[in-house]
Amino acid sequence: MSNYKLVKNAVGRLVPDSINGEKATPFMGVGKFQPKGKKYSRQISTNADFPDDGNKQVEDLKTALLKAGLKDGMTISTHHHFRNGDLVANQIFKIASELGIKNLRWFPSASFPCHSPILEYLEDGTIHHIEGSMNGPLGDYASKGKMKGMAVLRSHGGRYQAVQDGEVHIDIAVIAAPTADSFGNCTGDRGESACGLLGFALADSEFADKVIVVTDNLVPFPCYPWQIQGQNVDFVVKVDQVGDPSKIVSGTTQITKSPDRLLIAEMTTQFVVDAGLVKDGFSFQAGAGGTALSFGIYLKDYMVENQIKASFVRGGSNKYLVEMLEEGLTNYILDGQTFDLEGVRSMRENPNHINTNPFVSYNYHSKGNVASMVDMVILGATEVDLNFNGNVVTHSDGRLLHGIGGWQNCLFSKCTILPIPLFRNRIPVIVDEVTTLCGPGELIDVIVTERGIAINPLRKDLIEATKDSKLPIKTIQELQAEAEEICGGKPAKPKLGEKVIAAIKWVDGTVIDCVREVL
């Protein structure tokens, strides 16, 4: 028996009207939902309850969790600054399981294959459900309909928005920090486990009832520069190792070697050049995918040749962006997440490598953010449909295997480009209708494939600007037809059950789509 009704939202998707017993608002269109009420705020605390000498260290993580009042049904948050190298989240739920705690909501900023031990705690009832991107095994588990509650996927900005707006109340936040002092000031940019930044934990530090900092590098006060402020921290725990920073280079953050994808990256670069978007003082963001990274390299070559300097580039930073900064091709990197150790080094050493967070970059319930000021953004997708709607979370077989990351937030850039292969494993990527609608087509401007480029008809300006381009500009229908001819038809329909296993939130907290159980 489901405890929700399905209702049709503004993009025609049937979405649940409630999620795990709480009322949900269907997506109303981009910029249409007007938030009401005040931001969430936590209980007023007093320094009288904290040590005068500022030392908040407690014996171990279990002690900290118990002092923080860990109990059944709580929401526990963690963060993915170590990506696939996180060593803290699993420990939390091991402790909780041993204590017999049940029905926790795990609220990670993202989960990775390294979190597969969590499956045990989903099975034994320690965790009721996960709210956060699930890359790999946990998504697969949810896709089988096995998770007790409904998953909720949000973008990085949507996660900040949800916490800020009180949609998700975090009882205990646990922040894994490569360097910290005993007051709780902490940072990701130095220490043996340096992973770059801790921005995904900012909302948690500001809004969670209790905040625990776990570090393997305790330094004397003040740990400066600090990325998270000790004034928001309750307890500090020293452990042997918080994470393996070599694993931040994982999955989607390696450059492509595929000739097709290199071609796509080259065509994408030529497109932004032909469209007149690459000029002094411009800005861009390229996501973590291999094609996007290659785009950055081609773009850099063009900038060097033509002596063009960017105002800023947005990271996910990596060694290629760092080179651009160090070679004077951009004034700043505005970074949200370091994707390799060169990014970590640059963030630590270069004052123009700016440490940002989802409040600065992505929060839609704010007074503006950086995302909408970026001239062009290069993103990936698992599917795009004829209305330019994009999917980033499910495969064509319906399985939920990827997170949203900053993808939805980035769609607000002035020109959103998806360089994607026309097909993967002989399955066309351009489809009649995306399996899961993560981003509305009105925000997706250009699709670049190895066989041609489609410009969203809404972007008459881009069509006009590139009318003399030598690039193979086609309609999206033409691209779809080519893919289907090569692959022998449309992708098979996924075999889905009735049960909604995950809700996909839009940047404003409304439900843009949902994911069903795969049979």
Place this chain on the structure above:
Amino acid sequence: MSNYKLVKNAVGRLVPDSINGEKATPFMGVGKFQPKGKKYSRQISTNADFPDDGNKQVEDLKTALLKAGLKDGMTISTHHHFRNGDLVANQIFKIASELGIKNLRWFPSASFPCHSPILEYLEDGTIHHIEGSMNGPLGDYASKGKMKGMAVLRSHGGRYQAVQDGEVHIDIAVIAAPTADSFGNCTGDRGESACGLLGFALADSEFADKVIVVTDNLVPFPCYPWQIQGQNVDFVVKVDQVGDPSKIVSGTTQITKSPDRLLIAEMTTQFVVDAGLVKDGFSFQAGAGGTALSFGIYLKDYMVENQIKASFVRGGSNKYLVEMLEEGLTNYILDGQTFDLEGVRSMRENPNHINTNPFVSYNYHSKGNVASMVDMVILGATEVDLNFNGNVVTHSDGRLLHGIGGWQNCLFSKCTILPIPLFRNRIPVIVDEVTTLCGPGELIDVIVTERGIAINPLRKDLIEATKDSKLPIKTIQELQAEAEEICGGKPAKPKLGEKVIAAIKWVDGTVIDCVREVL
């Protein structure tokens, strides 16, 4: 007719039970008041209501104020980063007065003699009352009983606490910024009007309904490093000049030339040395007064001679602290306010000159702050009484002429020392009972005068540590007797009326004392 009753608080002072019609809580003792409820939070905003390109610039200050909804009875905040060189606050109320707006509450972080034009707007009803420290003419005006409402004085930390806790709801914050971008990111550390930092405006940027940034140096996005984040800003205004930074060196921030005060500074230094407080890794804060500055110089000499390095020093920074940092005598300056242009330069150039704010340093309704971690703090006072209670706001004649600054917040240091002259203008500074009780004696540890040092009997550890010192350690009663003998008796009682003209808040928002009209 007064609309309040007077009630006795935990230090025996009669204080109003309501302030300008709102219920007030009498001081209950240090650390005794337990705050209830949640922090204030403002209305959730949405980026849909802000320009995609991030440009929030409007024509002029009047336009910004009107767009922000300026109307009768609102609370308007400004900040004293320019101290006596502020050029913005007066403009705001000139505009309001010309628009016929009435009964505003002005909520500056402090006011100075440069704000004497505000007298006109108090007279014509534009401003109902001032909440904030009043240095000079505005305090004198209030002392005469002429202000319509009751003034409220808070420490820097108390101001943050009041805003955070929702005790003061700011309708419109106006932040004068030496450098800003059109998105609202701004900073005080550079630009022609560079004044150092903008930390006093942090609470306002986070909690005010509408935030206006006024700058005379508009730079391309991103204005980085930023001290105030554009994500909290509604409007940006460009003007010719926001302030005169040469005037941040004003009043209390010049080194003393008085032989007596130099002696006091020297004795203070000898005291902290004899008490064993000056050792590797120690920390100190010396306030803005001339004696405190001289203490810093003597202390530095001692540190150099004995090869002692501080962990951090707290500013108000000035050229002497900057020298210490640059000569390697301290790892960090944790700065709350730059007191001269060398401080401004260092903050801009030296990454170990840390830009803090009242949230980091002083907010008592937090999870700890820096103030209680400082080993020793050197502060001034207008009066001290036999119970070691201190007064910083009124003179013995009862006139309210000074602000609290960070004074109350600093009392939480591990050793609070007041180096003060035994008398001023032949009026003894040690009195039976302070005219206004700003800080309870239990937090004031040592009084250093030119004729002897008194240690608070509560600090048995300090008495023990200095028992072999050659310094003239006496009781506070002995010091008082000497002063009275020299001056020919106790100070004359001030001639006060019944009317309460100002409430003095403690760091937790309770009322520790009040100031009466001077007849």
